[in-house]
Amino acid sequence: MEHRDCPGPSTSTHSRSRINLLFPLVFGRTINLDEQYPTLIEQANLILKKCNGLPLAIVTIGGFLANQPKIAFQWRKLNEHISAELAMNPELGTIKTVLMRSYDGLPYHLKSCFLYMPIFPEDYRVGRGRLVRRWTAEGYSREVRGKSAVQIADSYFMELMSRSMILPSEKSIHSTKGIDSCQVHDLIREIGISKSMEENLVFTLEEGCISNSQATVRHLAINGNWKGDKSEFESIVDMLRLRSLTVFGQWKSFFISDKMSMLRVLDLEDTKDLRHHHLKHIWKLLHLRYLSLRACPTIFDLPDSLGNLRQLETLDVRGTGILKLPKSIIKLQKLNHLRAGIIPAYEDFVSWEQAVGHIPKVMKCRPCTLLLGTMLCCLACFAPESFLGDGMSHRDVCAMFCCCILPILATRLDAHGVLVPSGMTKLKALHTLGVVNIGRGKVILQDIKGLTRLRKLGVTGVNKENGQELCSAIVGLRHLESLSIRSEGEPGLSGCFDGMSSPPENLQSLKLYGNLVKLPEWIQELKHLVKLKLRNSTISEHDAAIQVIGNLPNLTFLHLLEKSFKGEEVCLSLLPGTFVRLMVLELRPTLKCLKFEQGAACKLELLKFRFADINNESLLGLPSLASLKEVVLQ
Structure with a gap:
């Protein structure tokens, strides 16, 4: 069992144990690292990181280093030129031979991935x-026997994982699938780079790169350390052949060109200093299928010409300043994945009601806010650009005020979602939609009702006026697997779900953010529910709610966050035979006591909770949790 809040030593025990695997191979005996070879520790850690637990690599490299000088410089050379050493050094050739067999054994479709x-x-x-x-946008998967291309590509992901060609980088407690992200073993990555170079697939534009035959590649990645200019860029890259462009780090205006006529994937996630006017010619990329501007906070608007991208399948603008999508979005009838609003990792931001408690009263007056915001915008537009910071121009500041700040302050627009135009029902291919602000009218709910292929839906701006229409729309979405509903302030979600007669039977993930008062009765019908997340629910009948939730047969992840229950201090008791499949339990209400009775939550692995005060009666029944691996106390 692990307590995350306990600081570890500067060199972890796990790191030391890995070094102890390598050093006896190199020196033929066990040695004291700190006393005899302190300068080798850093390089040894880097070598072992590349081996990443691969026994063959550890043994072979250890044997190779045994015949090399025991100085940091030599070991650093191996780290920096591991690819060349694997290719040219016969002593390390065994590693490459075995890894190449793993690659050669892949079927064709997995090799492409x-x-x-x-x-x-x-x-x-x-x-x-x-x-x-x-992968789907590149055409690596196709719909087969009722399974979508995305589902097929996801099966490729898991197959590469099972063959250890990619490794899980994080088993996220926030995912019903368990694995949210991956990495490539450093040595296997070298194989991938080598084969990709042979086939002119991927070229990375980075510091020190030179123009060669790789310039005719299909996939271009631009590293943040590349400092070249437009002429150098055009001399290196054959833009006519590009199928994908991925930018890591700083944006430059010449990265997009109308010469990239065959581009299918434009991935600008986390790109710095990208502005909305840099996208004004994006409509010329007529073959574009995947567009991500995720986590680009200086994007406040999308051009109306976006509607020309008729092949677009994925549009991700989460974590941007975009609060309203252009009317032309309804022309994208192949769109199946539309994400906007707050990035999930940051969805715990304070609500408007919480935020206004910390600002002057004059700012709570909408006309005053509008006037003050307009004055600030005018002042910024006349200020020297050197005072604006972060490379922003007057045009950028004006867009920020008009498209983001003023709508939030003057109309209290919920920044967790976006406004969408009427006519969204035309997007029949949509599988994912969210987060959509439905607080400005009921027309969007009629559109959502017609999106019968939806599997994932997120909405905000729910209230008593639109709650019943929302329930009516949701009931008809028979394929829905994930649902997120948010409402700020009072009365919140109270009474909004009274008309929900039969929830989608395939629902696997449910998030409810807002005042519920009592748990909706239909939750007990969700027999396939795997994940439940509540926040600001202020449920008064704690024991009854826990009993209902505990009887959900497939519930694996339960997150009861701030103000889930009414009261300053809450006592919870998990009864025998409840939470039979629960693996992750997160409790953020300030608890007075938490009791696990014998036979409750028998598969629980991770427990996160918060206590007002710890004593002998605060946490009971912990020894009965035989599967528990980690406890996080806040």
């Missing part, structure tokens, strides 16, 4: 959904 991985930098965590949808 694996050779896509060198696009991402070393040690980069690649999101599962991001990778799967990029």
Whole structure:
């Protein structure tokens, strides 16, 4: 059992144990690392990191280093040129031979997916959904016997995982699938880079790169350390052949060109200093299928010309300043994945009601806010650009105020979601939609009702006026697997679900953010529910709610966050025979006591909770949790 809040030593026990595997092979005996070879510890850790637990690699490299000088410089050379050493050094050839057999044993469709991985930098965590949808946009998967292309690509992800060609980088407690992201073993990545170079697939534009035959590649990745200019860019890259462009780090305006006529994937996630006017010519990329501007906070608007991208399948603008989508979005009838609003990892941001408690009263007056915001916008527009910071221009500041700040302050628009135009029902291919603000009218609910292929839906702005229409829309979505509903302030979600007669029977994930008062009765019918998340629910009948939740037969992840229950201090008791499949339990209400009775939550592995005060009566029944691996106390 592990307590996360306990700091570890500067060199972890796990790191030391790995070094102890390598050093006896090198020196022929056990030695004291700190006393005899302190300068080798850092390089040894880097070598072992590349081996990543691969026994063959540890033994072979250990034997090779046994015949090398025991100085940090020599070991650093091995780290920096491991690819060349694997290719040219006969002593290390065994590793490459075995790894090549793993690659050669892949079926053709998996080879294509694996050779896509060198696009991402070393040690980069690649999101599962991001990778799967990029593969789909590249045409690596097709719909087969009722399974969508995305589902087929996801099966490729798991098959590469089972063959250890990609490794899980994080088993996220926030995912019903368990694995949200992956990495590539450093040595296997070298194989991928080598094969990708042979086939002119991937070229990384980075510091020190030179123009060669790789310029005719299909996939271009731009590293943040590349400092070249437009002429150098155009001399290196053959833009006519590009199928994908991925930017890591700083954006430059010449990265997009109308010469990239065959581009299918434009991935600008986390790109710095990208502005909305840099996208004004994006409509010329007529073959584009995947567009991600995720986590680009200086994007406040999308051009109306976006509607020309008729082949677009994925549009991800989460974590941007976009609060309203253009009317032309309804022209994208092949769109199956539309994500907007707050990035899930940051969805715990304070609500408007919480935020206004910390600002002057004058700012709570909407006309005053509008006037003050307009004055600030005018002042910013006349200020020297050197005072604006972060490379922003007057045009950027104006867009930020008009498209983001003023709508939030003056109309209290919920920044967790976006406004969408009427006519969304035309997007019949949509499988994922969210987060959509439904607080400005009921027309969008009629549109959602017609999106019968939806599997994932997120909405915000729910209230008593639109609650019944929302229930009516949800009931008809028979394929829905994930549902997120948010409402800020009072009365919140109270009474909104009274008309929900039969919830979608395939629902696996449910998130309810807002005042419920009592748990909706229909939750007990969700026999396939795997994940439940509540926040600001202020449920008064604690014991009854826990009993209902505990009887859900497939519930695996339960997150009861801030103000889930009414009261300053809450006592919870988990009864025998309840929570039979629960593996993760997160409790953020301030608890007075938590009791696990014998036979409750028998499969629980991770427990996260918060106590007002710890004593002998605070936590009871912990020894009965035979599967428990980790406890996090806040």
